[in-house]
Amino acid sequence: MKTVLMVAEKPSLAQSIAKILSRGSMSSHKGLNGTCSVHEYTGTFAGQAVRFKMTSVCGHVMTLDFLGKYNKWDKVDPAELFSQAPTEKKEANPKLNMVKFLQVLDAVLPVMNQAHGGEKTVFRARFSSITDTDICNAMARLGEPDHNEALSVDARQELDLRIGCAFTRFQTKYFQGKYGNLDSSLISFGPCQTPTLGFCVERHDKIQSFKPETYWVLQAKVNTDKDRSLLLDWDRVRVFDREIAQMFLNMTKLEKEAQVEATSRKEKAKQRPLALNTVEMLRVASSSLGMGPQHAMQTAERLYTQGYISYPRTETTHYPENFDLKGPLRQQANHPAWADTVKRLLAEGINRPRKGHDAGDHPPITPMRSATEAELGSEAWRLYEYITRHFIATVSYDCKYLQSSISFRIGPEHFCCTGKTVISPGFTEIMPWQSVPLEESLPTCQRGDTFAVSEVKMLEKQTSPPDYLTEAELITLMEKHGIGTDASIPVHINNICQRNYVVVESGRRLKPTNLGIVLVHGYYKIDAELVLPTIRSAVEKQLNLIAQGKADYRQVLGHTLDVFKRKFHYFVDSIAGMDELMEVSFSPLAATGKPLSRCGKCHRFMKYIQAKPSRLHCSHCDETYTLPQNGTIKLYKELRCPLDDFELVLWSSGSRGKSYPLCPYCSNHPPFRDMKKGMGCNECTHPTCQHSLSMLGIGQCVECESGVLVLDPTSGPKWKVACNKCNVVAHCFENAHRVRVSADTCSACEAALLDVDFNKAKSPLPGDETQHTGCVFCDPIFQELVELKHAASCHPMHRGGPGRRQGRGRARGRRPTGKPSARRPKDKMSALAAYFV
C-alpha cells in the first residue's frame, strides 16, 4: 500500500484534520521531537487505497539571519546589511529538530519523485475552516504549492531583517556612543514597532499642542411635578463667545414657561456582540480587566492548552455554518455564575449570531468546558469569565430600549431632553457592563404642553486635551493600519515598553518617554516615512503582487532594498537633526555616571554609568567599556588586573546569586584566544593571576557541559563556589574565616583541593580541628559542609527549579581536563607566554 504524507502547519490542526478525514479512526503517536504527533489511518487517495500519515510542523521551520561574521557589530558597517551581507536560512527552532523529523517521514520523497517520473506528487490543500465539509472539499480539490506565495514571504523576511538590523545597529551605536542616560539597552527600529511608537507619540504631541478653549453652555431646568425637575440640554450645545452666550441667556431668562414642541418615542436596539477574535479579546483584557496584551495572550494560551477555550489566535468573528453553538452553551448550564441565563436561553431558544468576518483562519474564541475560579486561579478566571460571557452574549438577543425625547422652546431658544428605558435587557444581562444606564423616566406630555421654568443659567467650561493612548486604542490603530498581526501585536507593544520608549501608566495608557518622543520627532525631521504607518502598507502591497504572480520577486526585493538603502544613507547623513533633539533631553557620556574605578591607560577615574546599558566610561581616553547587565557593580578592593593595570570591579547578581570580579578592559578585549567578550575573571585563563579561573577553579560543573566551579573569594563568611557558565552555586563552609584553592588535586576525581580554616569556636570539623584540606566532591568531612543550589537569577528562563542532582556530596566532578584553560600549568610563565594573543 502506498503512503500519503500530509503536513499541517501546527500540531493541533494535524490532529483535528486527521480526526475529520479518518472519521475518528486514526492511531496517533508522538514524533521524534516530542511536540509533533503522527496520526495514521487508511483511506483512499486518487482512487487507490493508501496509508495516510498526518503530521505537522510547529511554527516556521526556517528563519533568516546574516552569516555569522556579519553579526559582529563593531566589525560591520550597517550599510553593508542592505546588499553585501549574505543571509542564510537556519532552522528556526533547532530543539524541535523539525528538518530531521520531516526527513524521516519524507524518506520516501526521492522514491516518490523517481517512481512517478514527472507525475505530480506534492499538493496543497486549501481550506478556510476546520469543518468536515471544508476539509473534505479541500481534499477533493487539491492544488499545487504556490511558489509565488512562498517568495512573497521570503521577500518580507529579508526586507524586515536587513532594514531593521541596519537601522537598529546604526542608531544604537551612534547614540549609545554619545549619551549616558538613554536607559535603553537597544535603540531598535522596525517596520512595525516604529509606527507603533509613532501612534503613541502622535497622541503625546496632540496633548502638548492642545490649547484649552473656553466655551459657554446654557442649561435650563423645568418643573415637571411638585418636587421634581428636569434638566434640559441646549440645542446649540455650546458657543465660544461669551457675549453671544450672555445674549441668549438674557433672552431665555425672561421666559417663565417652556413649551413642548414635539415628543418622540423610538424603540432602539443595542446589538449583541460579534463572535470574539484575538484583537477584541486583547482590547477588552486591557481596558476592562487591566491585563496587558502580552499577559492576556499568555493567559489565553494556557487556557487553550488546558482545554478551557478554543484556539486563541484568530481574526475571524464569524461562526462557521455548522458550528455547534448549543454544545458549548449546554456545558455552561450549571455554572454558578450564569446558570439562569444559559438555562433560559436553552429553553427559549438561542438567537442566531450576527454575521461577522470570516478571515479563513480559526473559528472565534469560545469556551470549551465549564470552569470555576477555584479551578483556574483569579487571573485566568477573569479572562475565562469574559470569554464565556462574551460567547453567551453572541447567542443572546439584542438589548431593546425605548428612547423618548421631548423638544422644548424657551423664548427663542430650543432645548431638549432624552431618556432611555429598557424594554428587554437581552445580552446585557450576561454582559452587565454593557447595559443601558438607568435614567429617570421622562414625563408624559404632548405638543403644546407647558412646564414652569425653574432656572436658566450659563455655565463656563473649557475644552480639555485628549488623554494618552490606551492600549486598547493602540491595538485598534494597529489593526486599522495593518501593523502586525493578531499574534504579533502584543509583541510590538511589549517591544516599545521594553526599549523604554513608552511606559504603561494607570488605566493602561501608554505614555512615551523622552527617548521615544525624541526618536519619533527625529524621524519626522529627517524622513517621516520611517515612522508613518503608510510605508508598511506600501511594502505590503508590493509583496502581495509577488504572491499574485504580478510582480517579480527579485525586482521587488531589489528595488525596495535600494529605496531603503538610500533612506538609510540619508538618515545617517542627517543624524545631526535627531542629535539636536537628543542633546536637549540627554547628557553626554562624559557628564554621566559616578567615578568608580581607575582606567589602566591614564589612571584617571572612569565613571560608572548605571542606566542601561551599564558601562564604564573614561572621559580622558574617550573609551567605553560595557559591563555585564542585570546586576550590581562595585569596586573590588582597588585590585588591579596584572595584564592591563585596570582596576577590577565586582559584579554581583544579589546576595542569593553569584558574584565575580572582572577587568573592564579584558572583558571588552579578551586577552587570550579561548576567551570571549563579556567574560569575568572567573573565566580568565591567566595562569598566575590570583583572581583567575586557573587559580580559583575547582572542578567541572555538576550540571552543565562546559562550566567550571570557581571559588567566589568575596563570598565569606557564607562561602560560595559558583559555576562560571550556568547558575549552579554551592554554598559551603559557613563561618570559615579563610578558604583557599590549593595547588594539589584530588587523587580520585582530579578536582582542586580546598584549604579551609575555621575559628575555634565555630568549627564544624571533628575533634578540635580548625583546619582541613580536602576535595569538595570526595572528602567525607567536606561533603557534609557543601550544599548545591541554583543561583537566584533575574531570568526566569534559567531558574529551572532545583537541580536534578541536588543533594550533598552527590556531586562528582573532575577538575576539567578537556581544555588547557583549566589545567594547572606546570611551568606557569611559559604557559602564560603561550596564552597571549
Next chain:
DNA sequence: GCAAGGTC
C-alpha cells in the same frame, strides 16, 4: 545585541 512572524 538587531526585524517580523509563526508556535510552543
